[in-house]
Amino acid sequence: DAGVIQSPxxxxxxxxxxxxxxxxxxxxxxSLFWYRQTMMRGLELLIYFNNNVPIDDSGMPEDRFSAKMPxxxxxxxxxxxxxxxxxxxxxxxxxxxxGASSGYTFGSGxxxxxx
Amino acid sequence: DAKTTQPNSMExxxxxxxxxxxxxxxxxxxxxxxxxxxLPSQGPEYVIHGLTSNVNNRMASxxxxxxxxxxxxxxxxxxxRDAAVYYCILTRSGNTGKLIFGxxxxxxxxx
Numbered sequence: 001d002a003g004v005i006q007s008p009x010x011x012x013x014x015x016x017x018x019x020x021x022x023x024x025x026x027x028x029x030x031s032l033f034w035y036r037q038t039m040m041r042g043l044e045l046l047i048y049f050n051n052n053v054p055i056d057d058s059g060m061p062e063d064r065f066s067a068k069m070p071x072x073x074x075x076x077x078x079x080x081x082x083x084x085x086x087x088x089x090x091x092x093x094x095x096x097x098x099g100a101s102s103g104y105t106f107g108s109g110x111x112x113x114x115x
Numbered sequence: 116d117a118k119t120t121q122p123n124s125m126e127x128x129x130x131x132x133x134x135x136x137x138x139x140x141x142x143x144x145x146x147x148x149x150x151x152x153x154l155p156s157q158g159p160e161y162v163i164h165g166l167t168s169n170v171n172n173r174m175a176s177x178x179x180x181x182x183x184x185x186x187x188x189x190x191x192x193x194x195x196r197d198a199a200v201y202y203c204i205l206t207r208s209g210n211t212g213k214l215i216f217g218x219x220x221x222x223x224x225x226x
Contacts, residue, residue: 043216078118
């Protein structure tokens with residue numbers, strides 16, 4: 001199993017540009033989570049999906065952020081337009097949801113730098 | 116959601132056991148106790164979880180107090196590769212299992 005695959009690993013973009021981060025969850029997992037990590041705020045849950053349906057997006061910081069999961073094997077997190085304060089490491093995680101005892105598998109993250 | 120309290124940092128010597136404490140005095144009866152760790156420049160990694168009984172796996176042991184208001188993650192022989200941030204997290208049954216991370220404990224392992 002290749003684990004959770006995120007792309008790209010690094011992204012540098014100019015302020016105002018659109019950025020799309022991608023995630024392929026582990027095959028068979030039915031829950032997917034997007035997190036953001038900064039030194040100041042630590043790991044923050046942005047949004048999560050269950051069976052491809054967004055369940056809770058209360059962590060999405062602004063309307064500039066959007067996430068989709070068109071099928072069970074792919075999800076995107078889009079920032080449009082990007083701002084320097086969006087610079088962070090973005091992690092995707094998946095789990096075979098079985099309630100509060102589920103274990104998550106995280107990807108290696110995408111380091112986003114907005115200049 | 117019930118909160119957890121962990122020391123900001125701890126030090127250990129290589130090949131010695133490490134006991135990482137976590138307080139969760141407001142834990143409810145259906146809350147699971149999870150431990151994850153994050154190695155430098157990597158995503159968080161599942162370590163272990165439990166509900167009431169102590170748990171063992173190849174990575175670590177989880178000791179849960181009888182009143183469940185605290186728990187301890189035990190690394191039996193620390194190696195340099197165990198240097199990481201360790202997170203103690205509670206998940207509530209019926210809350211879809213989402214993980215909310217705190218600041219964790221930064222473990223330094225000295226050779």
